[in-house]
Amino acid sequence: MRRRLWLAVSVALIAALSLAIGARSHLLPTQVAENLGLRADISEIRARQRPLLTQALEEKGLSFGAPVHIRIFKEEAELELWVADGDSYALFRAYPICSFSGGLGPKLQEGDRQAPEGFYNVDRSALNPGSRYHLSFNLGFPNAFDRANGRTGSFLMVHGKCVSIGCYAMTDPAIEEIYVLVEAALDAGHPAVPVHAFPFRMTEARLAQAEGHAWFGFWQSLAPAYNTFEDTRQLPTILVQNAQYQLQ
Numbered sequence: 001m002r003r004r005l006w007l008a009v010s011v012a013l014i015a016a017l018s019l020a021i022g023a024r025s026h027l028l029p030t031q032v033a034e035n036l037g038l039r040a041d042i043s044e045i046r047a048r049q050r051p052l053l054t055q056a057l058e059e060k061g062l063s064f065g066a067p068v069h070i071r072i073f074k075e076e077a078e079l080e081l082w083v084a085d086g087d088s089y090a091l092f093r094a095y096p097i098c099s100f101s102g103g104l105g106p107k108l109q110e111g112d113r114q115a116p117e118g119f120y121n122v123d124r125s126a127l128n129p130g131s132r133y134h135l136s137f138n139l140g141f142p143n144a145f146d147r148a149n150g151r152t153g154s155f156l157m158v159h160g161k162c163v164s165i166g167c168y169a170m171t172d173p174a175i176e177e178i179y180v181l182v183e184a185a186l187d188a189g190h191p192a193v194p195v196h197a198f199p200f201r202m203t204e205a206r207l208a209q210a211e212g213h214a215w216f217g218f219w220q221s222l223a224p225a226y227n228t229f230e231d232t233r234q235l236p237t238i239l240v241q242n243a244q245y246q247l248q
Contacts, residue, residue: 042129049180057083062090065188068181069235070122070158072097072168074104074115075200079158079168081178088233092181095174098162104199105215107141110152113166116141117199117218119225119238119245121192127183134160134172135179139195148243158195168197194235202226221245 054064060083067084077097082089102114116139126138136159142151157167160175170178182193199215200206202223210216224247228236237248 042135045135045176046180046183049176050184053177053181057092060090060092061085062092064181065184067190068092068185068193070178070182070193070195071229072158072195072197073201074100074117074198079170079174079178081181082233083181089229089235090233093177095170095178097168098171099164099169101164101166104213106151106218107146107153107156107166108151110154112153115164115166115168115197116146116153116156117197117222118143118145119222120195120197122182122186122195123192124186127179127186128157128159129179131157131159132161133157133163133167133169133175135175136160136167137179137182139197144240145243145245148240196222196225196229198222198226 050064057064057066062083062085069082069084069089071080071082072078073080074097077100079095079097081092081095083092100115102112105114106118107114107116118141120139120141120143122137122140126140128136128138136157139156139158141153141156146153153166155167158170158175158178159167160170160172162169162171185193199219199222200210202219207219207223210219213219221244225236225238225245228234228247239246239248
């Protein structure tokens with residue numbers, strides 16, 4: 001009886017403590033709250049990054065809050081962040097990817113620890129300021145193409161902390177810049193941030209080297225969108241028809 005009473009009291013105390021900490025998570029040191037998964041307020045990060053990013057953008061003739069576009073290249077371990085400049089996009093910065101899981105090729109199923117390739121859209125609901133990986137946003141895997149091809153998985157992110165089990169991991173300083181710019185674009189009313197994840201820079205020569213690879217056909221289907229953006233610096237309209245990517 002005493003043991004049951006002790007257990008009941010312990011559970012009640014832990015629950016009360018959890019609620020109290022959660023309600024006052026803004027009073028905890030940032031690192032402690034982040035490790036507990038309790039941080040919800042990133043106003044300090046925004047206040048620090050916004051003036052720096054605004055100045056850096058203005059030096060390139062770009063604006064904070066303008067639409068942004070992200071391109072990811074696995075082989076080069078690089079994430080590019082492009083910002084709208086009138087009717088086209090201009091490269092703002094390229095960031096090294098600390099780590100990504102798996103090798104070249106798409107994600108196929110839950111638990112394969114493979115980072116996805118393809119075309120994704122990040123909307124406001126995908127942002128996670130309380131991430132245990134500093135900051136993160138969900139890529140939206142599986143998309144319509146992935147579902148049409150029977151691919152499964154969840155919570156495929158771009159995040160900080162430099163560790164990956166299926167995501168694209170960045171340094172914390174890099175994810176702060178990327179996250180704040182993505183958030184600013186969405187807050188300005190732009191519905192989503194397109195993210196194009198490629199196995200490598202899809203030049204004609206590099207794609208030719210991949211001929212015979214198991215995923216060569218899939219990679220060929222990604223190439224038209226890559227080439228359109230390379231040629232025009234404008235985003236192509238990408239559809240999924242008959243379980244294949246098609247440009248409109």
